Amino acid sequence: MIAERATVVGAGSWGTAFALVLADAGLDVRLWARRPELAEAISTTHRNPDYLPDIELPTTITSTSVVEEALEGADLVVLAMPAQKLRVGLAPWRDNLPPDAVLVSLAKGIELRTGSRMSQVIREATGVDEERLAVVSGPNLAREIAERQPAAGVVASSREATAELVAAACASPAFRPYTSTDVVGCEIAGATKNVIALAVGAAEGLGLGDNTKSTVITRGLAETLRLGVALGADPATFSGLAGVGDLIATCMSPLSRNHRVGVGLGRGGTLAEVVASIGQTAEGVTSCESILALAAEAGVEVPIVEAVVAMVVDGQRPELIADALMLRRRKPEKH
Numbered sequence: 252m253i254a255e256r257a258t259v260v261g262a263g264s265w266g267t268a269f270a271l272v273l274a275d276a277g278l279d280v281r282l283w284a285r286r287p288e289l290a291e292a293i294s295t296t297h298r299n300p301d302y303l304p305d306i307e308l309p310t311t312i313t314s315t316s317v318v319e320e321a322l323e324g325a326d327l328v329v330l331a332m333p334a335q336k337l338r339v340g341l342a343p344w345r346d347n348l349p350p351d352a353v354l355v356s357l358a359k360g361i362e363l364r365t366g367s368r369m370s371q372v373i374r375e376a377t378g379v380d381e382e383r384l385a386v387v388s389g390p391n392l393a394r395e396i397a398e399r400q401p402a403a404g405v406v407a408s409s410r411e412a413t414a415e416l417v418a419a420a421c422a423s424p425a426f427r428p429y430t431s432t433d434v435v436g437c438e439i440a441g442a443t444k445n446v447i448a449l450a451v452g453a454a455e456g457l458g459l460g461d462n463t464k465s466t467v468i469t470r471g472l473a474e475t476l477r478l479g480v481a482l483g484a485d486p487a488t489f490s491g492l493a494g495v496g497d498l499i500a501t502c503m504s505p506l507s508r509n510h511r512v513g514v515g516l517g518r519g520g521t522l523a524e525v526v527a528s529i530g531q532t533a534e535g536v537t538s539c540e541s542i543l544a545l546a547a548e549a550g551v552e553v554p555i556v557e558a559v560v561a562m563v564v565d566g567q568r569p570e571l572i573a574d575a576l577m578l579r580r581r582k583p584e585k586h
């Protein structure tokens with residue numbers, strides 16, 4: 252089977268950029284926006300006035316705010332909502348999904364309270380079989396993707412043929428998807444790197460330099476790997492695009508919203524001020540607690556995630572947290 256028609260649910264930054272990738276790969280794309288006026292603007296001007304407004308979208312992308320219209324003939328249903336909105340956001344879609352459509356998750360987060368990964372939320376909320384589900388992850392900052400700068404990603408599904416179907420649907424001259432069957436690894440890596448990016452951003456905001464940032468990234472990767480492996484992931488995933496690849500992009504790029512929230516906190520801003528000034532989703536802020544809870548349940552030490560929770564949730568000052576991380580008991584690097 253070849254996918255010809257895709258519905259992208261959520262016309263934010265990543266939904267819009269990924270719709271462009273699918274269109275460049277030759278698919279007819281329906282981009283669903285919650286607000287009818289936004290859908291109308293996208294369909295008539297071929298731009299999204301609210302996200303990436305300077306990017307001209309291919310004319311094979313049309314937009315609607317009507318669920319049934321959006322889903323007509325869809326081979327792929329791509330979910331581009333924020334992690335904490337996914338379960339409730341899926342409610343109007345559940346009973347309208349075409350029976351054979353493959354669902355694709357773009358969100359990088361862990362649900363609060365349940366600790367569920369996005370693919371688990373989707374399965375629970377829609378009842379679809381895991382073989383009809385794929386996740387896309389990797390170093391994919393929406394602006395760079397929308398500008399068609401060369402990049403690669405990972406499409407993971409427990410069923411290889413599903414990963415291949417989705418990869419074929421998003422392979423374009425500027426986007427090179429690799430396939431994987433490690434859904435757990437891709438999801439844990441994608442969610443946790445946002446939290447590590449908050450820590451790296453905070454270090455930058457405190458005026459600290461590249462040695463510090465590199466240390467946080469490397470030790471952040473170590474704790475992400477420990478957590479992922481404890482949850483059943485393939486360790487090799489963490490040295491790939493969804494692991495170290497996305498970690499580098501998100502931790503180092505001024506385009507990353509998580510990085511920017513961290514910088515703002517490091518400079519002394521309050522969480523409310525910093526998040527409001529960005530005005531877009533920064534998943535690490537709302538997923539750090541659930542990742543810490545997952546780690547506690549699995550008996551895995553995640554000191555950087557813990558430090559971010561202290562900074563973001565408990566409002567502790569970042570400089571005190573940096574000191575606490577440095578004073579931890581010394582140990583062999585591999586642990």
Ligand SMILES: NC(=O)C1=CN([C@@H]2O[C@H](COP(=O)(O)OP(=O)(O)OC[C@H]3O[C@@H](n4cnc5c(N)ncnc54)[C@H](O)[C@@H]3O)[C@@H](O)[C@H]2O)C=CC1
Pocket residue numbers: 260261262263264265266285302331332333334336339340357358359360391392393394530531532534
């Ligand atoms: N922006 C990026 O560069 C990338 C983002 N991601 C992930 O994609 C997910 C979405 O992020 P962005 O598009 O960047 O966020 P965004 O903040 O730019 O847009 C979020 C979109 O979700 C919609 N939305 C919010 N609540 C909703 C609800 N209850 N029902 C339906 N739609 C709802 C909003 O209207 C908006 O269109 C996040 O998990 C993020 O981590 C992944 C890779 C790259």
Ligand SMILES: O=C(CO)COP(=O)(O)O
Pocket residue numbers: 359389390391392393445448497500501506507508509510532533534
């Ligand atoms: O996931 C991303 C890049 O791969 C986007 O990161 P931010 O959500 O921090 O902007």
